[in-house]
Amino acid sequence: MTLRALLWDVDGTLAETERDGHRMAFNAAFQASGLPWHWSVQRYGELLTVTGGRERLLVDMDTHHDAPPSADARAALAAELHQRKNALYKDLVESGGIALRPGVRALLDEAAACGLRQGITTTTSRVNVAALLQQQLGADWRERFELVVCGDDVAAKKPDPEVYVQALAALGLDAHDTLAIEDAPAGVAACITAGVPVIVTRSIYFPAAAPPDVVAQGPGLHSRRGWQPAAGQGDGPVTVSDLRAWHARVSYDRVHAR
Numbered sequence: 001m002t003l004r005a006l007l008w009d010v011d012g013t014l015a016e017t018e019r020d021g022h023r024m025a026f027n028a029a030f031q032a033s034g035l036p037w038h039w040s041v042q043r044y045g046e047l048l049t050v051t052g053g054r055e056r057l058l059v060d061m062d063t064h065h066d067a068p069p070s071a072d073a074r075a076a077l078a079a080e081l082h083q084r085k086n087a088l089y090k091d092l093v094e095s096g097g098i099a100l101r102p103g104v105r106a107l108l109d110e111a112a113a114c115g116l117r118q119g120i121t122t123t124t125s126r127v128n129v130a131a132l133l134q135q136q137l138g139a140d141w142r143e144r145f146e147l148v149v150c151g152d153d154v155a156a157k158k159p160d161p162e163v164y165v166q167a168l169a170a171l172g173l174d175a176h177d178t179l180a181i182e183d184a185p186a187g188v189a190a191c192i193t194a195g196v197p198v199i200v201t202r203s204i205y206f207p208a209a210a211p212p213d214v215v216a217q218g219p220g221l222h223s224r225r226g227w228q229p230a231a232g233q234g235d236g237p238v239t240v241s242d243l244r245a246w247h248a249r250v251s252y253d254r255v256h257a258r
């Protein structure tokens, strides 16, 4: 059991995309479509238990008396709004409105320099991942990642483990040789079901403690402070050596639990 690959979640983990990104774009799409709907910061937080933007729209429509009555018409409206939202989200990220979270870029670079394989494992749409990472990492962003498994690729989104199952198959690695970085309970649940060790970088919408079966959890990759178990010495950002130390604990615990 050696750490060979990092699997990165996107929304909330690489960047705080939800409150000031997807939510704003959804609201702009409602307005552009002439709908009087609006998702407050709080309401959007409630809706984040539903993964996938289109799925989120459909769940919310159940609360609107002015939503179309038939399932087919609702599906068509959700698809139209989602497409509109994604275009608006792209504009927003292309204007530089959403930055990578502090510490992310440094860890991406260090992991690459150390020869760790890296992949993206997300329930968001491919167009949204591409828009964000092209803006933040440059035109060659795709070369940094051996695989990008998105919401478009799976039949069932997180908390279903499919995104991780697909990633492991593509990498040809055992789950124990990887480490995922997630922020949300649905992502953590997907990892645990897939047997992928996971660390949690808490985010705006998911500030609460994660379940104890995660490998480590803390306030962000920008600082070693506040992580449980403790990261290495000093105030600097989380490094590959911290990831390796956390990962080694899992290996040790698994071997000694047998």
Ligand code: XBP
Residues within 6 Å of the ligand: 009, 010, 011, 012, 018, 022, 050, 051, 052, 053, 054, 082, 121, 122, 123, 124, 125, 126, 128, 151, 158, 184, 187
């Ligand atoms: C986050 C999600 C996504 C985004 C919106 O996924 O649940 O649905 O909120 O993206 P993850 P789409 O944390 O796995 O990156 O509108 O493209 O679905």
